[in-house]
Amino acid sequence: MAVTDQQTSALALAHALSAAERGFPVIPLSPSKLPALPSPHRQDGGSTAPDGAARCRGACGLPGHGVLDATTDPAAVRALFAAAPWATGYGIACGRAPHHLIGVDLDVSTPATTDDGPFPTPPASFSALQDLALRHLFTIPETVTVITPSGGRHLWLTGPPDITVPNSASRLAPGIDVRGYGGYLVGPGSVTAQGAYRLASGTAGNTPAPCPRALLLLIAPPARPHHPAATRVRPSQGQGLVHFVLAAHKGQRNTRLFWAACRAYENGIGDTLADALTRAAVHAGLPEREARATIASARRLTSDRR
Structure with missing residues (x-):
């Protein structure tokens, strides 16, 4: 046809x-x-x-x-x-009232071989999104999911009305694009030259879930913090982040350190707190070289979002 x-x-x-x-x-x-x-x-x-x-x-x-x-x-x-x-x-236009839709586009390079269930043959980019969720301590919510002709997935999320999410391609991770204000998602039921877009099994009754706050921080540029010239970091500032890393158990040390370092840099105290966070991570059992590399990664990530 x-x-x-x-x-x-x-x-x-x-x-x-x-x-x-x-x-x-x-x-x-x-x-x-x-x-x-x-x-x-x-x-x-x-x-x-x-x-x-x-x-x-x-x-x-x-x-x-x-x-x-x-x-x-x-x-x-x-x-x-x-x-x-x-x-x-x-x-479907993203970023517009009343839903302020955000699309997370999980791309795939080869067509899916099966189509049973909401994530029958998940694209590799879904694993990348799971890794981001683990590193940044958020859960991928159950939401409207659209299967693309190539076997990719579009996850529909909603955002707050006072935050503008920009469009991006592979900035979060390879194969993960974000559709925000000024972008659009191909709606389920559409037919293209590549094939049809359809709702994933089991998600037709879902409504778009709110975007997890930690994910929103990754995809929307945060407001630049205001740091008066005379401001000095109090000795106690950031100690909660240090204790958070100290309390890490095996299997969660690197994740906790990365999260704490991101929060520190977002609040303008990353460089000041870097040594204390390193010592805390080493005390928790992380090699110092790995700890410093993780903190450097957090510094680069938060710097890119400013």
Whole structure:
């Protein structure tokens, strides 16, 4: 069946209307997964931004501004699809009220061989996400999960309205992309040139889970802490982090040290506390060289997020 036939387009509209009814702003997508409607400014020469949206950002009132067209209004959704009868899927805008959706895209280089259950053949990037969860002490929540044609996974999470999550590619780990404000996720029920997107078994009744706070700190740039020039670190500052490392048991020493060092650097006391954290880790049984390497990794990670 050709992906551009009327039945596929009608199904895409039906799925898009259902998503819009649940508060997810949607746009029609072409079989290439790109916004289906061309920019009304494509003849203006240079008036289109890199993301495909015209620089007027929709102020002209015409459709064709990419994710900026996304809407939850049923009449507007129907009008967008009527203007793009070749659409075979729909995109869901991330970062928009009321859900402030965050997409965690677990990519895979080869197609999955089975499709039983929510994570039947998890991509390697899911293992990388599990490693991040272990290192940063958060749990991957049960949430809406979409299986991509290649066997990858899209995990849907919600974020707080006062934090803007940017889009990123493989910044968390290889194969893990993040869709935040200004980005979109291909909705389940969409058909593309590569195949269909569908909800993972057992997740259809889920609602997007809140993004774990520790994961949110990794994907959203934190506000720069204000450190007055005359501020001095009190001798007692950071002792809770030191005790946290001292209390580590075998199998959790490196994880606790990394977490404590990240918190220290995020609060501007990382370099001051580095030696104390090293001594605490050594006392807990970690080799000094490994302890200092872990602290250096925490310093690099938090520096990249500023």
